[in-house]
Amino acid sequence: MDTMTFLDKLNPQQRQVCVNEGNILLKACPGSGKTRTLTYKLAYSVQKYITSKKLNIAITYTNRAADEIKERLEKIDIPEDKVWVGTIHQFCLEFIIRPYTMYNERLRKGYHIIDDYVTKQYTDEIIEELGIDIGYDKPFEYPEIFEKYQTKLLNEKEIDFNDILSISYDLVNQNKFIAENIAGIMRTILVDEYQDTNELQYKILSSIVKCNKNIQVTFVGDTDQAIYGGLGGVAKTCDELQKEFGVKFQEKRLDGCYRTTQRIVDYYSNFQLQSAKIYAVSDIKDEKGCLVYDDTISKSELFEKIAYIVKEELSRGIPDNEICIIAPQWWLLFPLSKKIKELLPNVKFDAPDITPIKYDPMNVFYLISKLIFTESGQKIHLRKKIANEIIEILTEEYKIYLSDEIDNYKILKIINSISETDENGVVYLQKAINNFLIEIGIDLNIESRLQKAYEDFILKVKDRVKNNHLSTDIDTFKQCFKEKEGVVINTFHGVKGEEYTTVIAFGILNGYIPHWDTIINKPHYRESETKKLLYVVCSRAKQNLYLFSEQGRTTQKGAPLTSTDEIVAIDYKYDDLK
The missing domain is CATH 3.40.50.300 (P-loop containing nucleotide triphosphate hydrolases)
Incomplete structure (x- = not known):
């Protein structure tokens, strides 16, 4: 059976990009089939080297874009174990930070990723402590605030989103074998919306590619859509990419708009x-x-x-x-x-409904809540992946020992056995989380860092309910996770x-x-x-x-x-x- 029939759906420009095994800077106008081309390029690499165990990587700017690529790959029956799709922060956690925490002094005894809610809590406390009136300025424009914030993170064994990138770069830059190990398991790296990639992200990826110049690298995007320049996004040229990665790039274009009038x-x-x-x-x-x-x-x-x-x-x-x-x-x-x-x-x-639980897929309590408030018999495959992620965060980030019997099946069995009540949703959530932790052998009184993360999570839920006058019935909490x-x-x-x-x-x-x-x-x-x-x-x-x-x-x-x-x-x- 011909496993490449999906290529027949492409125009000549798109097909040429898919089968080209060189390094490419692909500039694509709106509606030119960029996502389809990127998806089929991944699929082509998987099918051509079907017996290979090497991974084909796609890095997207948003979770929503990653989900779309995953759905398209699933529709053409591409084995998911040959492909990894996610954001740059997820890539760094999956391939750099979690496997190599022992090589970073700050991470080796455990860590917890904080969100913008906790960051604001810390900065507000520091501003009050220092007695500074910052007006409408950004807190981190003040060196004394930033310095105290960093000290707070170190003391609490916490990292924020920016730390994920900087620590990842330090790991691959200071420990060449880490970059070599990662490079050895990869065949392709495709970066979507490349114009929004910042300098540190380029450096992380180039550190890996320099260790295996056979990795096929493709950057895809449109410089006219570079709307994240204020966040450090840089649309590099072919020459700049060649200098950064140490390999030759060729520029290609998709210029027909299939979308609009x-x-x-x-x-x-x-x-x-x-x-x-x-x-x-x-x-x-x-x-x-x-x-x-x-x-x-x-x-x-x-x-x-x-x-x-x-x-x-x-x-x-x-x-x-x-x-x-x-x-x-x-x-x-x-x-x-x-x-x-x-x-x-x-x-x-x-x-954009304001819900009691804010989207935060890197928070273990968000993931537990998602399993609690979604149907147990639906999307089993996705629920197993969430259960695996919970295990990984607890063991890798919090350094908590879980017995060998705690696998994704056990996690789901415990979650599914939690009886739903008609009481206050916040109270029910607290009871459900605590019961779950007890069932998998975790005592919050002993695991102080996990307890702090739990308290931050519940406080954030209570604040969102109070500040936005939200209902606390169970259905309101279920709405957080329903597909709209x-x-x-x-x-x-x-x-x-x-x-x-x-x-x-x-x-x-x-x-x-x-x-x-x-x-x-x-x-x-x-x-x-x-x-x-x-x-x-x-x-x-x-x-x-x-x-x-x-x-x-x-x-x-x-x-x-x-x-x-x-x-x-x-x-x-x-x-x-x-």
Whole structure:
């Protein structure tokens, strides 16, 4: 049987990238089949070397992108033991930190990864202790705050997200055999959204590749979508990659847009920084669609207008999950989410509900909670993976001894035996976690670091319930883990990599996009950063695009916000909004 039939689904450009076994810098315009090409390149490598035990690695910017690649691989029956897909932080934990903790003085006696909630707790305590008024500044811009924060982490045997990368680099850079061991088990490394990769991440990967120059490396992305420059993202050139990795790279392009109409392409091309021409090659390329920009609507009328647009789009037969509402920041979306559900009670929304338990897949108590509040008979394969992750975190990070009988089957059996009650969800969660820990032989009174992590987790849950006036019934907690469906509500950054028939974007105002921080502190980046974000926003739409710079929003001092300069500068004949 021909195991490469999936290649028949690719165009010549995409296929050439898949079968090319050199190192590639692949620049891909929106809708050009980047994710499909990346997925099939992984699949090609697995099938060509089907008897090999070497791994094919794909590093994504988000968990959502990783899940999409995994789902696509599963659909074409690619063995999952030959492929690893995840974020750079997950890669570092899986291949560098957990296997080699004994070679780092800070980690060898155990560690715990903290989230932004604990980081804020620590920084607030330090600011109060030092008696500093930082105003709207970032705490770590003050050396004395950062120094005390680092000391706190060391004393508590904790690390944060930044530490994951810096410690990983130290391990592979100072212990060459670690990089050699990792390099020896890898055949390919593919990096998605490479333009958002920072210097330290490049160095971690290059330290590995330099130990085995037969590893096939592919960087995939679009420099016009480099919207994380403020977080250190760097889109390296071919020459820069060759210098960093010590191997030759060739540049390839995917330039046909299979997603959208030519009209939408021509519009978002106004925000391109690169000069490459993009052509729509989709079945709907010649459709007119709808392209609206409204800078006169009042903030008070905006939500009703958006609800009207959603209702009209649905009445025209557009599926609810093909409609997306976006804004620059979450705080703009929460009131929209609440109001639109009232206006359209019969419409489903994949909305940013504030839930008692925040998404945090690196926290062992989040993972335990997920097993507690999800159906025991559903997605068994995924539940086993979560159970294995729980065991790994407890043994590798917390250095807790678990008896040999504690495997994923035992974990699930214990979780499934916990009886559900109709009591307060927070109380039930605490009892369930404590019962689970007792059943696997863990005493929190003895495991002080795990106890602190547990207390931080429960305190965060209680704070979210109190601060956001959330219900504490069991169903509210189950909602944290249910897969959402319906009209998508997300941020400009959050929809990167996605596509929808209809996109509705609001909050296109100076101060939001670009952010005040860019306007005030980085004025020389203002135009490029704004254009890249507008390019991402507008290129999410396949056919219909509604843009709003609403009136009535003000600065904290009461000055009215104005329409984003970069969109005002576009001379375009928009459609009228009914």
